[in-house]
Amino acid sequence: MTFKFKRKRILLSEKNKSSRAIGYARATNNEFENLEEQIKNLKEEGCSLVFSEFISLDAEVKPQLNKAINFLNKGDQLIITQLDRAFKNKRECLMTINKLINKDIKLRTLTGFFAANESPKENSSIFKILYELDNLEDKSLGEIKREQLLRRKLSGNNMGGRPKISPLKESLVIRLRNEGYSYRSIRSQTGIALSTIRRVILEGELT
Template identity: 30%
Template structure:
């Protein structure tokens, strides 16, 4: 089963474009939220997750509709994967149930890990430089 999820940030925005695309993609059920991407509370997404079963796929119109950041997106998709649930993003043509989609997702994961490592290295270098100047951090 394909389960769609659509989200807009404010009530003045319309879900119509996303819902139409999800229906055309063959989604059997579609859940929606009107919430900023920065908010963690998304009742529509929670409801979608309750319906999803092993072998199903969560479908979104665009990646940023699911994840607040690349790290959050990766965590969300990995949580789905652990349950045997696939993920599809229509605009980016990503489908983690295909070998090409898995490759793209692994590249995203590697880039996110690289970014985290760079931030850690910069933070440590900044702390060392501050210590060398006699500051404690």
């Protein structure tokens, strides 16, 4: 009986030891410092291997992210610095989470999403998850729009043709956003189209 008990403990120890933490890092265009910082933080977190790439957030396929997921086995965990490094919207994020759960693989971020030292049953964890998912789409849209504006400026294309609003309304949009209101909330308060709200906010950030 003693031998069997010790053997069981050894097997459990070996199982825990074999689980791995794999990282994924992504940056846009040639943001070398951004990518290097992510890789550094992921390695400090304990990632034995970090898959990384320069690729736009709205790319349909992220080859290195797919490689990272395929590299993982049951009991492993995929770590990213924050959700918008890997996912452009809630649907893409939830689909990947479901895929990882089915493989018994954990996803977590350095910002606390599915943090290892927290129980997923705790209310605080649930609210943190919902909060990050609620903000993911705004973050990814912001990056995509900034890329589009930058490409237009670099190519010298005319950025006209968009709906115009008065400077007063532009100031109101910016003030509401600075106060923490979401794009949809600003639309309901002002009646301004979402596309115009995004343009005003993003152009304000670029100036």
